[in-house]
Amino acid sequence: MNELINRQYYLASRPVAAPTPEEVPFRDVPLQDPAAGEAVIRNMFISLDPAIRGWMSEVNNYIEPIALGDPIRSSVIGRVVKSNSELVAEGDVVISVGGWERFTTGPAAGMTKLDENSGIPLSNFLSVLGPTGLTAYFGLLEVGKPKKGETVLVSAAAGAVGSVVGQIAKMQGCHVVGMAGTDEKCRWITEELGFDAAINYKTCGDYVQAIREACPSGVDVYFDNVGGEILDAALMCLNRFARVAVCGWISTYNDADAPGPKNLWQLVAESVTIQGFVVLDYIDRFPEGVAQLAEWVIAGKLKFKEEIVDDLDNVLSTFLRLFDGSNQGKLIIRNPE
């Protein structure tokens, strides 16, 4: 295998704002044979997620930071090209923690085999049937705990997580309102996904007034991807005993000086619970979640978008589109075989 070259995008220094090509450069290194218990996979799909930005910082963000010099960490789907373990064999397709790189070498015990002939596109296991869909599933149902007839507000509602949250909330019998940044996204979530209402936060004017109009009975569950001013506005619209499920605050990730929310006193005023979570909190229940999500997808009850970009060499600029909202659904890098 010594003739194979692995292009790796790695963390050269820790960004304080949006990461730059100087902070995340690439290098070409010869591929090494796997050590005992390890396998080498050729990455076919690389997942781009906001959480990756957190791992570039030096503090723990539910898992340890990416070490300086290491490839940028992300979920990947790849084909085993060399195995030094009985757990996986050459040719197997697996999902694993990998990186922004052509090949990932890692412990075979951390690789889960996928059936590439199941009829389900492999990329779905990084989106609706992967960490993204599971974040929506467990975050809404276990953290948000919506009850029939309640109102659920979702920020970044046309995003990979938010769009699934809203559809699951509709299946629970809730009044569902989404916030998104273009009229096209707003139409998609209402006309295609069945949200009851959408708010274009770039044109709506006063957030509090817009949320109150779209949620005439107040908000019982706020699923927050965004933080910042939208969180502050949502806090002012919460009902007593409301739940705020927080899976990340994308508006603050590239701004170390972002101010904290001003309206947290609503916690006591309305006996509100704000709960942070990550999908790994529910790792023991992933099989249940994937099975339920797959059932809904097959039944046509759960729609989703993937934007697949065929260019590892544009990984950083593609990643940054998560933060300006220009992506159309779950963002995935494909690295054609």
Added chain:
Amino acid sequence: MNELINRQYYLASRPVAAPTPEEVPFRDVPLQDPAAGEAVIRNMFISLDPAIRGWMSEVNNYIEPIALGDPIRSSVIGRVVKSNSELVAEGDVVISVGGWERFTTGPAAGMTKLDENSGIPLSNFLSVLGPTGLTAYFGLLEVGKPKKGETVLVSAAAGAVGSVVGQIAKMQGCHVVGMAGTDEKCRWITEELGFDAAINYKTCGDYVQAIREACPSGVDVYFDNVGGEILDAALMCLNRFARVAVCGWISTYNDADAPGPKNLWQLVAESVTIQGFVVLDYIDRFPEGVAQLAEWVIAGKLKFKEEIVDDLDNVLSTFLRLFDGSNQGKLIIRNPE
């Protein structure tokens, strides 16, 4: 009864900072007979609580704001001087929602009779056996949910709520650390109340370092009375799945421009739950809570302080001592018969 004069401290205008005598002046008005279903009580004890400051603002703070012109609302214990209801009789001692006034007239249905010959000082029903003790009891056990061996951090730990929180946490088998503003208070909570450690937040220097030293295993439950910089520091010391129980943020009540917490991203980093609550959330379980607290008090397991001030005419300046920390335990106005 027309000869009786009721001195009332009332809300003339809404304060934006610490309330002034212009915003909370008094008036002397002739006492009226109670309407049907109402009774008049002569207030013997008036409870002073930080939450009252919230009710002076124009927004809902779990109950409706005090209307302009109304007496400042607070819990009171008084003796019925005239009743127009079969529920209470002249001479009964009751606890009720009342005000900063000599006499309170209100629905007898909202008055709960107390036995003045039980051997328990009546003022205790406003402190350790009243809203204060119940806030500690339900807030710690139902919101904080401490498990044996966990670390519980309490701010305003020598205060009426915090001191009870810490002692209950010790009874749960927790490592308990309190933060207070004088060495004397720190000695009291460690030497008299059994806290494992105390931090004088006025002299300790860096909060995060001080908390980490006193909580070598991290913080599992943070009981927060205070907000502000201490909350931000505590957030940096939380363990995975930690719980933050918030019953109020006294550091921000008199500062409309107080910045929000900066470190809330720890919610996602450590899957933290922050839950606001008020004691009224548990009103159905008050009898259970009072019974348990009384058992602990009688057994000598729960110590507490009351600072009783015999001067209704100093009610406002006494109230403001809650915010500079100069009070010694639960602050109560006595209005001698």
